[in-house]
Every structure is written in C-alpha cells, then in structure tokens.
Amino acid sequence: MSSRTVLSFDYGTKSIGVAVGNELTGSATLLNALKAQDGIPNWDQIAKLINDWQPQLLLVGLPLNMDGSEQEFTVRTRKFANRLHGRFGLAVAFHDERLSTADARSRLFAEGGFRKLAKDKVDSVSAQIIFEGWYEQQP
Secondary structure (H helix, E strand, O other): OOEEEEEEEEEOEEEEEEEEEEEOOOEEEEEEEEEEEEEEOOOOHHHHHHHHOOEEEEEEOOEOOOOOEEEEHHHHHHHHHHHHHHHHHOEEEEEEEOOOOHHHHHHHHHHHHHHHHOOHHHHHHHHHHHHHHHOOOOO
8 A cells, every 4th residue: 555645735716725645544634725816826835835745646626517527727727737747846646626615615514614614724625625535536
C-alpha cells in the first residue's frame, strides 16, 4: 500500500479549498482555504504548503455537469492544474467533484448548523471530500 501525501484542492475564482490527505490512512485534514483573485491564487502560499507538507501528488477537483460533460469552468480548473504542475513539477490528478460542495455543506451543517457554513470552511471540506472520493477509487 502506498503512503503518499496528497494535497487536495477545490478550485474556485474567489477561494480555493485545501486539504492534506494520506494514502495510508485514507483520511484528509482541512487546511485554511486560500484567497484567489479571479481564480489566480497567491502562488507563494501554495509554494509554502508544498514546502511544509512535501506532497507526492496534487489532487484537483474537476467540475463537471451532472451528465459528466465538461463546462466552461472545467477549462479554468484544468489550467490551474497545469500551472500547479508547471510551477512545482509534481504529479497532478483530477477527481470528479460533482456534489462535493453540497456534501460539504450537509457535513458542516450536521456538525453545527448554519454558523458552521463559512465559505472558506465549505471549500476546504470540499477538498477533503474530493480526497476521500479519489482515495476510495484507488486500486
């Protein structure tokens, strides 16, 4: 069994959710969401995360339509992933993120009602759910 460390991202134009997962445990820990300006993150913050966690894989949630087809935002997400790979030279994988935000909201609501539904928290829980879904599909 592999024990790679995986940084998981829920890409957005204003906020990018982040979680760090481990293949050995199959679980992911929430990290603070990163602010983005029209989809452009502070690359220094991402470099610091990569330096701190030393991941072997970067995982990006891929937004698809409910029928599985790509949408306009899928293109922007792929561009973000390509930039991650280009800047840091790490392997990048995608995982279908359909319903991850809805799942994150219901998970947070179950924990503490509406006051738990802060946007940055929802984004990072979405990144956690993206990791968990990806992990479950690994052979």
